Amino acid sequence: MASTRILIVDPGLRTGEGHHLGVDGMLGAAALALGYEPIILANASSPLASVSFGDATVPVRPSLPQSIYLGEQDRTYAELQVLNERARRQLEDLGSDLFCDPVRVLIHTTNETQVLGVAHWLSENMGMGSKRVESAVVALMFPPPLQRDDDELNQKSPAVREIYANAVRLMSSVPGVTVMGIGHTVAEDHTASSGVTVHVGAALVAGIGRTLNRQTPGTDPTVLLYMGDAKIDKGFHMLPDIVRRLRGTTTSAKFVIHVSGSMVDRYAWILDSLASAIGEDARFELKRGRLSYEEFQGLWDSADLVLLAYHPGVYARKTSGICWDAMNAGVPAVAVADTWHMLELERYGHPVITSPAFRSEPLVDAILRAIDTLPALYAGAVNSRERFLESNDPRSYITQLVG
Numbered sequence: 001m002a003s004t005r006i007l008i009v010d011p012g013l014r015t016g017e018g019h020h021l022g023v024d025g026m027l028g029a030a031a032l033a034l035g036y037e038p039i040i041l042a043n044a045s046s047p048l049a050s051v052s053f054g055d056a057t058v059p060v061r062p063s064l065p066q067s068i069y070l071g072e073q074d075r076t077y078a079e080l081q082v083l084n085e086r087a088r089r090q091l092e093d094l095g096s097d098l099f100c101d102p103v104r105v106l107i108h109t110t111n112e113t114q115v116l117g118v119a120h121w122l123s124e125n126m127g128m129g130s131k132r133v134e135s136a137v138v139a140l141m142f143p144p145p146l147q148r149d150d151d152e153l154n155q156k157s158p159a160v161r162e163i164y165a166n167a168v169r170l171m172s173s174v175p176g177v178t179v180m181g182i183g184h185t186v187a188e189d190h191t192a193s194s195g196v197t198v199h200v201g202a203a204l205v206a207g208i209g210r211t212l213n214r215q216t217p218g219t220d221p222t223v224l225l226y227m228g229d230a231k232i233d234k235g236f237h238m239l240p241d242i243v244r245r246l247r248g249t250t251t252s253a254k255f256v257i258h259v260s261g262s263m264v265d266r267y268a269w270i271l272d273s274l275a276s277a278i279g280e281d282a283r284f285e286l287k288r289g290r291l292s293y294e295e296f297q298g299l300w301d302s303a304d305l306v307l308l309a310y311h312p313g314v315y316a317r318k319t320s321g322i323c324w325d326a327m328n329a330g331v332p333a334v335a336v337a338d339t340w341h342m343l344e345l346e347r348y349g350h351p352v353i354t355s356p357a358f359r360s361e362p363l364v365d366a367i368l369r370a371i372d373t374l375p376a377l378y379a380g381a382v383n384s385r386e387r388f389l390e391s392n393d394p395r396s397y398i399t400q401l402v403g
Contacts, residue, residue, distance in 0.1 A: 006402075127176060225256065
């Protein structure tokens with residue numbers, strides 16, 4: 001008997017998409033391990049024929065011409081409807097050979113440019129039509145643009161909120177479709193916005209639960225001062241001043257800064273200032289460009305502390321994969337008060353030193369306090385990692401799908 005086919009639908013998977021590449025491979029490997037036949041449906045521009053994850057190799061079919069990443073500009077509801085109709089149409093145009101037998105569909109990292117199109121496509125094909133979808137899980141990554149002020153829920157973008165809410169309500173009415181939010185906060189905000197229960201899904205972290213290769217912190221610990229895309233709301237602009245302040249201390253800690261993403265060229269002046277601030281100080285290392293999976297995990301294995309200097313307004317409820325990476329790697333953190341990071345770290349009892357403000361001076365003070373207490377923080381991180389892993393098994397998406 002042929003095994004059940006699971007289509008992992010990801011128009012965000014293109015060349016070098018780190019999050020998507022890692023998550024698709026992880027979910028595909030989980031499906032294979034449980035005895036199913038996964039196929040990753042990637043962006044049409046992807047040159048990938050397969051994705052390897054551990055010992056698993058998952059086939060890839062580049063099929064979907066419209067990415068989910070179409071810029072962050074504000075759009076009207078009518079403009080979002082156009083994009084969502086295109087998202088529906090590209091699913092309808094999938095080859096019929098994929099649906100020779102009934103399939104199960106997993107769509108993760110779903111955003112406002114596709115979610116209503118996905119909802120309409122599923123409502124038209126669930127157990128009927130030419131596509132014969134037997135069950136589906138749709139995982140929403142970011143919450144709708146909501147802001148909680150004194151426990152009141154306010155809209156930042158009514159058009160985006162309405163797109164999400166309409167999609168969630170439609171999918172909840174279709175038997176066989178499960179809507180999940182990736183993490184507690186996402187699920188809570190979509191539930192509040194739509195009035196329909198959105199289930200809590202596991203954090204999607206590539207390499208979650210992997211065997212760690214780390215040592216107890218010594219007298220010269222390594223601090224990750226920055227990881228990933230160069231963005232102001234992630235504190236990138238503060239790095240030159242943070243480095244200058246750290247250089248003025250006698251700490252023997254080593255500091256690693258990794259910068260990548262589409263905004264690096266635009267912020268070249270910040271990089272120049274950062275390089276000047278580092279000077280010849282051997283305690284600081286600056287890495288640029290996208291890392292391979294092995295390089296990325298190697299940085300976490302070498303780290304004893306990570307700085308999460310995210311803006312408390314932008315990231316009051318917005319999730320961060322780097323925060324989940326820190327918990328997965330058992331690395332203590334420094335974070336800013338009143339951010340999602342604090343909510344999530346405290347949820348699992350992960351050790352964190354809090355900066356009271358999104359400014360370089362209190363952040364440096366928090367870093368130095370954390371360095372002074374690293375042995376105790378490290379012991380706490382070992383325990384909180386176990387709690388994090390217990391609650392965030394990626395196989396839960398597959399078991400939910402096949403029920």
